[in-house]
Amino acid sequence: RTKANFVVVDIIRLTTDLTALFRSSIESAGLRFVVSIDEDAFRGSEFPGVFVDIDMYEKILLNLLSNALKFTYSGHIYVCLSVEGEFMVLEVSDSGVGIPANELPFVFDRFHKVEGVYGRSHEGSGIGLALVKELVRLHGGSAVVSSTVGQGTVFRLTFQLGTQHMPPGHMMQEDKVSPADRAKSRSRVSFVKEAERWMPGGAAISHPDLEVMDDEEGQGEPIRNLNAGSAITKQRNNVSTAGLESCVVMFVDDNSDMRDYVHALLKPHFHVELYPDGEAAYNAAIVRPPNLVLSDIMMPKMDGMELMAALRKHPATRGVPVILLSARAGDEARVGGLQAGADDYLVKPFRSQELIARIVLHLELSNLRRSLELKVNQRTLQLSSSEARFRLLSELAPVGVVLVSDDNVLYANETWHNITRMSLMHSHHALHNSNGDNLNDSTSRSELVDLFGQCVHEEDRPSVTLLDEAISRRERFELEMRFTRPNGEDVLGLVFGKGLEGDYVLTVADVSYRRQVTQILLLKQEGEFERHKAAEAERMRRDTEAFVDMICHEIRNPLNGIFNNADLLMQSLAQRTQIIQVHSTILGNDVVGRLASLANDDLEAIQAIQLCTAHQKVIADDVLCMSRLDSNKIDINYVDMSAGTVLDSVVRMFDTELQQKGISLTMEGPSQPVHIVCDPVRLSQIIINLFSNAVKFTEHTPVRRIFVSMAATPVPDTDVITLEVKVHDTGIGMTPEEKAKLFQRFSQGSGTTFQKYGGSGLGLSICKRLASLMGGDVTVDSEKNKGSTFTLHMRCRVSKNVSGPDSTLGASLFAPPAIHPHPPTAAAGSHDAPGELSRRLLIVEDNAVNQKVLHRQLTSAGHECQLANNGLEAIKAIEDSPIPFDLVFMDLEMPIMNGLDATAHIRSREARLGLPRLPIVALSANVRYASSLIMLISTIMLISSFRQEHVQEALASGMQGFVTKPFNKEDLLQRV
Secondary structure, eight states: OOOOOBEEOOHHHHHHHHHHHHHHHHHHTTOEEEEEEOGGGGOSTTOOOOEEOHHHHHHHHHHHHHHHHHTOOSSEEEEEEEEETTEEEEEEEEOSSOOOGGGGGGTTSTTOOOTTOOOSOOOOOSOHHHHHHHHHHHTTOEEEEEEETTTEEEEEEEEEOSSTTSOTTOBOSSOSSOHHHHHTOHHHHHHHHHHHHHSTTOOOSOOTTEEEEEOTTOEEEEEEOOSTTOOOOOOOOOOOOTTOTTOEEEEEOSOHHHHHHHHHHHTTTSEEEEESSHHHHHHHHHHSOOSEEEEESSOSSSOHHHHHHHHHHSTTTTTOOEEEEESOOSHHHHHHHHHTTOSEEEESSEEHHHHHHHHHHHHHHHHHHHHHHHHHHHHHHHHHHHHHHHHHHHHHSSEEEEEEETTEEEEEOHHHHHHHOOSTTTOSSOOOOTTOOOGGGOOBHHHHHHHHHHHBOGGGTHHHHHHHHHHHHTOOEEEEEEEEOTTSOEEEEEEEEEEETTEEEEEEEEOTHHHHHHHHHHHOOSSHHHHHHHHHHHHHHHHHHHHHHHHHHHHHHHHHHHHHHHHHHHHHHHHHHHHHHHTHHHHOHHHHHHHHHHHHHHHHHHHHHHHHHHHHHHHHHHHHHHHHHHTTOOOOOOEEEEHHHHHHHHHHHTHHHHHHHTOEEEEEOOSSOOEEEEOHHHHHHHHHHHHHHHHHHHTTSSSOEEEEEEEEEEOTTSSEEEEEEEEEEOSOOOOHHHHHTTTSTTOOSSHHHHHHHOOOSOHHHHHHHHHHHTTEEEEEEEETTTEEEEEEEEEEEEOSOOOSGGGSOOTTTSSSOOOOOOOOOOOTTSOSSTTOOOOEEEEEOSOHHHHHHHHHHHHHTTOEEEEESSHHHHHHHHHHOSSOOSEEEEESSOSSSOHHHHHHHHHHHHHHHTOOOOOEEEEEOOOSSOGGGGGGOOSSOBOSSOOHHHHHHHHHHTOOEEEESSOOHHHHHHHO
């Protein structure tokens, strides 16, 4: 349908003018541009002349130059114009990327684009060269191409000279378009502007000669307007975008004209971000996710499909709506885009109003989706919270609860099992535990009824049928039933059932007490008894609350009294033994023998008291430690320390016990000190637990040996070492089944372990969790009846700040085991350290037992002591005393005025009156771990593993030290 208007032209000038349009762009790209024209061949009286359609010739030459510039990055572009016989020959050659041989036959096919060739732009419809071939054919010529990949391409076109090729009526005498208008033709400017944007820094957002408008059919197309002073105009549309102005729409297209057009179209309605390729858009989107992505499909670096797939994979952009734009029409292309994950697919050219309408639609759908997701999440949280509350209430409730849903038992709490004893002993199906596990193996309604029939008293079994009918009809049920325990005991239970929205809830309450209540009510006719009981219950409730509040403090106070009184008894027994030995000749051998026998019995009793006290304290410490671990309140205090010193101190604690129990000890390790940055308290706590377990489970075996080793392996190219401490024993060992549950809380090797060896079942669980907090682990290797090996692995930084004799690994650590007996106990009234001065001490303690113990221990060492019951009495004693005190032992928690307030008052008085600073040492039972670790820390605070906040409060108030209960006499006197 195309009609060519041939006119005789000055082909030399026309070709020179057209090539001049590209010279600036080509040379700015660093290419050599040569135009070679054989002018002599186009002159002469017999030359038939060149007749061409000027517009067509422009498209031909500009298309070839545009392609050459797009795919040539270095070298040259040549244009040669010559005459061969009856034809004019136009050759455009370049040194560009070239065309693969298998693609050459299809170069002039419509819509064919060479795959795998990267140019300055990915734009193009695939019809330019097809158009070139057809336009050349209209000029009676032909077009051929030759190319070598990596070397370049040559397009050779021939044009028929003269007028023989022109159809009748297609020749004009002259060009009706003036040269000035021809120079600004739409075709020329379009090609030149496109080439300019390929150059570095040449891409612009807008151009003064570009105006965006709709054509007659309303198709959104960028159309070039050559009138000066044109501007981007706002599209008319009837789509409401109210409330969406702040939404960010990311538009991705490598065609700058399309970017300009869409930016002008969407800017009045949304916040628009423009990106030339998928890679740039993706990098921006994951940092600042947009509300919607509008993307072309064919782009360089990362196309639209790849961009969409990447956005769908990233969690920040997974839910962002994506609309794809493509020139590929048809259902197949549309379905393919939607199947790939696009929210919508729009074919170019598109109507501007349709584009805005679809963007608005998907933004509103996205907002609705986010709103629904938020509501679903909120509702899910509410349901989870509701379920958690239900489980908590059912577990705390004093009644058994069973939930039947769809004729299957969905849930049963522990109290139900405790009252009814319905378990695997009665059926191969078990009711659910408190965790509601094993729903796929749940007990059916018929099996539940069968369990009832087996568990209730035989006289109450006819009532089970009534229960079955009530469950099936979702009717209310209430009846007392007797449940027979395996030992023959009957428990009277009140069974209550009620339908609940298609489910059925059964409860059972132990009402055995009703029999006793009935008998009491028969004896008590007046209301006095009931009031008395109510008052008693209220008192017990308050007492229970008070006990819970004070448990941490009060557990340790009695232990302190027991521990130190036992120590005093041990001293007294030693003194009596010395007196008997001195007067043995007077008493006679018979009397001395009987007294010695009684002394041995007393010694065993005292040792039993000390052992039980230590055992009780360890259990209390373990429970409190586990509570603190569960609440994530354990403090890890990293300090510069010597690992050898800690291990040496721990082993020395067990010297006497090892000697008494006949256990040999072998140790090995590095000869050089191991200086690390670690928490010595937590490290000691772990090693003490492992070592005490080894002693406990080796004590009664035929071969009683314990091996302790320490190794430090440097981590290459770091200041970190791997510390490994092993404790191996020849004890009872464990089976694989026992090892599997060893580190669980309240878990011991077997059911007989507790009966034979005691313990809380918390020690190893605490060790493993403490090791984990410090970046390590505790593992076990064991074989039944052959012993166990516990290994502590930790990565620690090497310390460069440890110094002094206590920081090195002493020679005694890896020497043969030696027994260090307890130092002899001083006689009553004598000084523990000969020549030591008597000190005047003030003991501030509200516990009478602790007062007596402290007073006796300190006065027996030759010190003068005065007592105060609280902080207020302490202040008065200090102010009224004519002779100043040398030291104050101050309890922290006391009535009337506590130790912290009292210390602050004393310090304030000293500062006000210019008095010397009185040493004050804190006393507290409110710590979390065994005080056996006291000797392991070379600081002024005589505490093992403490609550950091208590120590900080004590020091902040003006105290200089901290002593924990129960304390031992040696530590106390050393502090004085």
